[in-house]
Amino acid sequence: MKKKFIAIVMACCLIALTACSKGGNNEATTPSADPGQAVNESGEVDYAFGKYDEPVTIHTVRAEYASAQFPEGDDMTNNVWTRAYKERFNIEVVTDWVTDEYDTKLNLAISSNELPDVFHVNAAQLQQLIEADMIMDMTEVFDKYASDRVKGYMEADRSSYESGMRDGKLYGIPQLHWGFIDQPDFVWIRNDWKEALGLPDPQSIDDVKNIALKFMEAYGGYGMAVDQTLDYLNALAIAWDAHPDLWIKGDDGKIVYGSVQPEMKDALAAWAEWFKLGIIDPEFPVKDFSAMNSNVVAGKVGIQPYWQWWGYNPGVDVVTNLGKEAVFYPYKIKKADGSDATQSIFFANGVYTVVNKKSKHPEAAVKLLNFYAYMLDEGVAHESPETVSAFIDKDIAHVTGAFKIINPNTDYEQFSRVSEALKSGDTSAFTTSGMWQKYNNSVEFMKNGTPAATGDYLQQGSPKNAYGLSKEIIDNKQYIETALWGAPPEELSDYGSTLDDILTEGFTKIIMGAESIDYFDTVVSNWRTAGGDAATEAVNELYGSK
Secondary structure: OOOOHHHHHOOOOOOOOOOOEOOEOOOOOOOOOOOOOOEOOOOOEOOOOOOOOOOEEEEEEEEOOOOOOOOOOOOOOOOHHHHHHHHHHOEEEEEEEEEOOHHHHHHHHHHHOOOOOEEEEOHHHHHHHHHOOOEOOOHHHHHHHOOHHHHHHHHHOHHHHHOOEEOOEEOOEEOOOOOHHHOOOEEEEEHHHHHHOOOOOOOOHHHHHHHHHHHHHHHOOOOEOOOOOOHHHHHHHHHHOOOOOOEEEOOOOOEEEHHHOHHHHHHHHHHHHHHHHOOEOOOHHHOOHHHHHHHHHOOOOOEEEEOOOOOOOOHHHHHHHHOHHHOEEEEOOEOOOOOEOOEEEOOOOOOEEEEEOOOOOHHHHHHHHHHHHHHHHOHHHHOOHHHHHHHHHHHHHHOOOOOOOOOOOHHHHHHHHHHHHHHHOOOOOOOOHHHHHHHHHHHHHHHHOOHHHHHHHHHHHOOOOHHHHHHHHHHOOOEEEOOOOOOOOHHHHHOOOHHHHHHHHHHHHHHHOOOOOOHHHHHHHHHHHHHHHHHHHHHHHHHOOO
16 A cells, blocks of 8 residues: 555565575675775875775666666666766776566576665565675664765665664665655645635535535536545545554553544544545546546646645646646645644654675765765756766666765755745755755746646645655654554565555445444454454564664
8 A cells, every 4th residue: 555664665475595605605704805996185085075086886786777778778777876976986887687576577586696786675675684684784884985975865864774773783874865754644625616616725624525525516527536445535544543554552552553443433433424425436446547547637626635745647737738727735644623633654764775785886876876876966066967967867867777876854855945046046055956956846837827837736736735745744743654664574564465455445334334333343353363463463563672
């Protein structure tokens, strides 16, 4: 499901690992002495950015990134990034394979011990590799070679940093995330319909229901777009103090699964009523993500529970098809009494950069992480606009695979500076290309209603924007964090989608009226006996003392 930790870190069941390897054992290769390192102006060795005197070759593997628009002649294995590695560091990065089934192919490589020097893994794979003694302890290497900026990223999200450790040793360098500001969910409401009917902003979850009924009366159809996974409908559950998909601390201090707590029953009872009223799409059990959005784009529905990036998808298509006045604006999810609901915050780091224990130059990986952070956060101040654009625009920033690391404060800082600039017109505080992009696209949409600019406008530039609401939520700590801050225990992963399917199928029956609300207790019982109790016990054993 949407934010479910299992789905983030698991592509398949855990695979058995052996210590066997081709052509020898799995002993670590002692890292070679530096083949020459450049010095800075003070005559000191520049460990973070110094260029090797002698060429260094490292092998990696990559996941396909279909949305990247490469210049003619470039591809995933040969592009502006790989050329810069050679030109600026004398590092030749050789890509052994590229695939759109990365986790599957990497799992096979792990089982056969045919691993490159540097690669990226999910949290479950990280634990497998540590157990099998196949990856390098990067503690000293990271401390010596990581730039101050990259070290600052780790301090900004110490919990994610420590999730890459075992017994105090760093094995997986977290690639991090854009920040908590990206996580809150909202109810998005079509603005021209709302204004045409003279409806006020929703001040409670009941107001959302009533707006939906007004839309149905005036424009026909159903009131709210949701899909068969229940992910989007589940976003509203916090209005009843329910936190589906989130592992949370119960009153007794033990970790429990939010989807099976009594508060979820209250949410389901309300949704069953909404379904009877025709608010919820009657065909939601057979609609996937694309089908859900198709009626939004066609102008047949005016409310959609969604994440903060509604403006990018389906927003761009909505404006293209219906015009700029048809945009949906975000509103905080509120309880029946009008108070703000407590948002769910999930473990945000899903990817780690790791180094093969047999690699001769583990420090090379850290240098390239430093370079990524430099280019995204400092490039505007030190490089030409054309250079920065070549590395970042058209999704080229996302093709680096293992050599990627994100500032967890990026979107928060970006929003603050862009917001001030939109008010004052003063852009002198901009330090990243992202700030310029958000600012320019917001202005472009306000002037011309350009569909491609919809996402940045609704995220940061509109009178009612998603990041503005998110910032209030984060600043006021109106959220609860998952207690499962890292890889899921093996017992939880072993069940795959079975436990999720039990809940989704049972909840769907309740919403549609095929079963009464009391069926919730049966669904929970089925979940527990199918492995939910064992999973809960395993989660508590691994994370209960943290």
